Amino acid sequence: MLGKSPSWQDPGGACSGYLVEETGMVLLLDCGNGVFGKLRSRVDYVDVDVVVISHLHADHFLDLIPYAYALTYSPRQQPVPVHGWPGTDNPARPRLLCPRGSRDVFRRVTGAWGTETLVENAFDLCEYDPDECLEIGPLRLRFHAVPHFVPAWAIEIVSLQTGGRFTFGADSAPTDELVRFADGTDLLMLEATLPRPERDGTRGHLTAGEAGDHAARANAKQLVITHFPDELGEQWVRAEAERSFGRAVLVAREGETYAL
Template structure:
């Protein structure tokens, strides 16, 4: 299982950056997780738009799904349109982004496959387990298993035993860490800090931790240090272009 980071900013893309977006590959199948702002240009540096086999979106905030629109345009506005792209999301999560174009402009570009959090899914070679995690809108964390390896991804989530269950014994926990240490009072139930991500990785027994969704201006060194205070396994911070082979044990720093 191969993971490529397309971006790691939360809320909006910082200068020269992109929001969260992740390409997960196994046995030639390419799954795109959360195509947030500015991720499609990064994606197209690596593969063509028609080489994406499926898209999974955790929730409907635009920093997690806005670039679904240019991806579908790149597959459709051409002489040889691509086959419809399977797009998985919670019910209604993609209504806004799919309404950006004129009616029917992208009607044949995708097949929307809505699911309920908790549903198991088969995404090509990936066996996916979904779990409702606490956020300001419904958010489905996902656990992907293939080839004897497991990747757990939170989307956006406040600290919860459900995150620990999602990441239990995972080879990699890709965890939202908007803040390094202190989460503002009004966000404590639906966003997390790097320190909390580290604590939950430890409680889950995850083998590696990759922090993502850092809000622009959050010091990545401070985030790493905060997570390290709770978790003694390898820790990294998601940066565009980082490629991880989950079969290879490596330092994420």
Template sequence: MKLTILGSYGPFPEAGGTCSGYLLEQDGCYILLDCGNGVLSRLQFYIGLDKLSAVIISHLHSDHISDLFILRYALQLAFDNGFRNLPLKIFSPAEPEAEFARFSSYKDIFDIEIIAENKQFEIGSLQFSFLQTVHSVPSYAVSVSYHNRKKIVYSSDTEYFPQLSNYAENAPLFLCESNLLAADLQKGKINHLSASQAAKLAREGRVKQLLLTHLFPYRDPQAYLKEAAAIFPAAELAREGKTYRVADI
């Protein structure tokens, strides 16, 4: 299985950067996890848009969905020119209602299926399941399995809560947001994890590899890495444009 980091910033990118977007590839199936600003452009370095099998949206904040609104233009053109005849499958939470209504009205373009905590489905040879996280809007961590073996867990946006480490337990790869540093938490920041909390989750869940993502722009990324590596040495920064391979077995 391949995971390519298309965008690793939140809630906005620094110059040349991109917000949340991660491309999964397995057995010729291409699935986009989140579709923030800049993702559509980056995606096309790897695949043509006609290759996209589905999009999974973790939660309805603009840094995770904004490029859906231009993806629809590209799909509309494909329909108009006869290159496409089926809507693109989008898996998404249904709340906040006003945000959901903004893209769910494009019914001829997007075939939308609502995700919730008990929802499970397969796309190609991959299985997906969800865990609601602690965030300002309904937000879902995503577990990706192959032949029913957990391969990748993506945290979505969240505060620290202990169940997330159970959910990620023994994952070969844990893609975890770390928008904050410990000092931010001390100043009262909420809604996101610090790098040390991401590392704590990785250690508690005994994951093999931790990728720190959803970093705040205009900060030295090494500050995140230093904080995380003190707790979980196998921590890395998710690097935009880099492809990570998770073994099939």
């Protein structure tokens, strides 16, 4: 758990970012603001094999920019010797799997002050087809659309070695589609941005109670609540989710790990 904050960071915290490790494979799921620094406290950023982005809101991708700067300009990534570093002909270039339209979004963001192609030059960028199932080393990934303010994708990650199944709900309004997609999952991670449902307009997020209800109907073995503001407090969030889930709920804390 690298970052659990919603679109504004907790004090000293980070937005959406989750590290998945399996038998030599290192996958970063989302890279929101503040996540790159948290990532560096856990693993070496050049050792990340693949980054997967659930949707194109800043709190889920913004730290791709400092990450791209590190991959481009850090001493270890240079082709010639730099103090303390011998130079390399093979700089790290992690795979970056992101939704359709990402390349244009990243170009608009970074082009506002510098090189438009910063992100795509630093990473091996691929816009995924959400209808395809991807196998990446010992992991298999599936995607499913969830209702949000922009196209967003719930993501299932399965270990091909152990069969352990992790489902990330991304950001989503209440939806039976997410319940069906997550049915029987070992670990379901759902956001709980809202203290109560929106009064009017388009829904885009869940409350903790709604997250618990979705997990119960999905028969999830474990539920982790994430993407909630610290102002709500862990105790209140947990109680709301447990009331509808019917049993114990885990509340995300940065630095926590979950084994499947």
